[in-house]
Amino acid sequence: MARKRFDDSSCSVARALNEVGDWWSLLIVLHAMYGTRRFVDFQQELGIAKNILCDRLGRLVDNGVLRKVDVGEHGSRFEYRLTEKGRDLFPVVIALRQWGDKWNPAPEQPALNLRDRATGRPVQMVQVRDADGQPLSIRDVFMPEDSLPEAKKG
Amino acid sequence: MARKRFDDSSCSVARALNEVGDWWSLLIVLHAMYGTRRFVDFQQELGIAKNILCDRLGRLVDNGVLRKVDVGEHGSRFEYRLTEKGRDLFPVVIALRQWGDKWNPAPEQPALNLRDRATGRPVQMVQVRDADGQPLSIRDVFMPEDSLPEAKKG
DNA sequence: TAATTTGGTTTCTTAAAGCAACCTTATTAA
DNA sequence: TTAATAAGGTTGCTTTAAGAAACCAAATTA
Known part of the structure; x- marks a missing residue:
């Protein structure tokens, strides 16, 4: 793919697309709005490869659209929840x-x-x-x- | 890339993203809304490779978001203008x-x-x-x- | 104690993005 | 009148990301 990044673009639409403008990110946000929170649920609902889902969830967390919440007390159970920034994509x-x-x-x-x-x-x-x-x-x-x-x- | 297509997805967001959800298409639509109509202008403003621009414009025309208008009377001068469907992305x-x-x-x-x-x-x-x-x-x-x-x- | 679930990572293959060169038809400049 | 440039592509090559599948460790459940 060799995609061009728009991080430094002077256009805020370009910068926005840099965060949620790929094929999967906005669908992940959409499903998060529908109530999905768990890795496996995103994977099954979207039919996305696990490595890509990993990458996108991580990127969305880095960008402050989702936050990763540790549930199940001692690790290995997580939820991805929309932040205010994420909910603002409504x-x-x-x-x-x-x-x-x-x-x-x-x-x-x-x-x-x-x-x-x-x-x-x-x-x-x-x-x-x-x-x-x-x-x-x-x-x-x-x-x-x-x-x-x-x-x-x- | 080997992108997954969503043409047949039951989700209309997925189908919408199939048409305008890639890195460039929505930026092309944005610039069309700003008033850009010519191939070279899109190319220069967006800094997009010509073959990719060709592909995206053609796809947007195929999908009814843009229409290609022959200007300059005898060929070789075209404009890409938003259709109602395209303007509806406002x-x-x-x-x-x-x-x-x-x-x-x-x-x-x-x-x-x-x-x-x-x-x-x-x-x-x-x-x-x-x-x-x-x-x-x-x-x-x-x-x-x-x-x-x-x-x-x- | 074994099997399963969750949330990943790694490897490999395929296909798309990006770059550069080239090409044809008009238009403009010399 | 010829040369140069512009518009709108196309082709070929290289790089890189997407996707599939296998593998893995920790925690949970049977």
Whole structure:
């Protein structure tokens, strides 16, 4: 693969993708949000090779997305739990799932049915909103000069 | 790499990641949202190898995220423009950028400063919201049985 | 005490990423 | 009018990561 790293990129999306932008990491986070915590459970649910899972869990822990908790008192039993940073990926994951449900629905699979625990009502589509809460499309926004990526500035 | 494909996965996040979940695709979409349309511009802005860029653009076109437009009348000049499906990734990209700005801010780089074109006011944080528009954390929601991923059902 | 589970590590193979060179068709410059 | 450059690729080679399978040690369970 010889992947390019983006650790030092001036773009925060690139840096974010460096942490969770590979094939597995975001799926691991997703399953962690579904409630998975144990190594073997991730392995079975995702169908991921153990060495890759090791690597990804370690990387996610290093990046502060998960933390490794020693359970079972004297070693050899661990749980991987989302940190606040990891839980903060909630809108990203849900937005991605809603996009997938909309544009590549599985014929036999129901779309995301995420509900407010308090009221039982389904959640809204994740959207970019203006200060008044109105949804904005990409055509409705602009970015001041200083927010554009490097190469576009000169 | 020998990557596992998720085309047939029952999880729409996995299928979404199959289309835009690699290292480059989402960055290409991001730059397309910033206004980039030409092959050479993507190449220079992203610092991506030409063959990889070719492959990714072609894949994004195949998947209906971009469309290739013939400009310059008689061939050899093209533009890659976002489709509606591509533009629909707006909340995903913005949520990811906001996450990156929050958790891995670049010391010298300003955070995302995206503004409503109509009012000039900054956009809100992208969040999952209940039916009344109130932000929900992952702890505030639940998923009915039929929305859980395969492996958790049995 | 033996078998199994958990959470790994090691080795090997395969395939993708990245680099550089090359190529064709237009356009621009001399 | 010819030469140089730009756009948009393609090809071939090298490096490196992904994936499969085997192996392993500590702890738990039978």
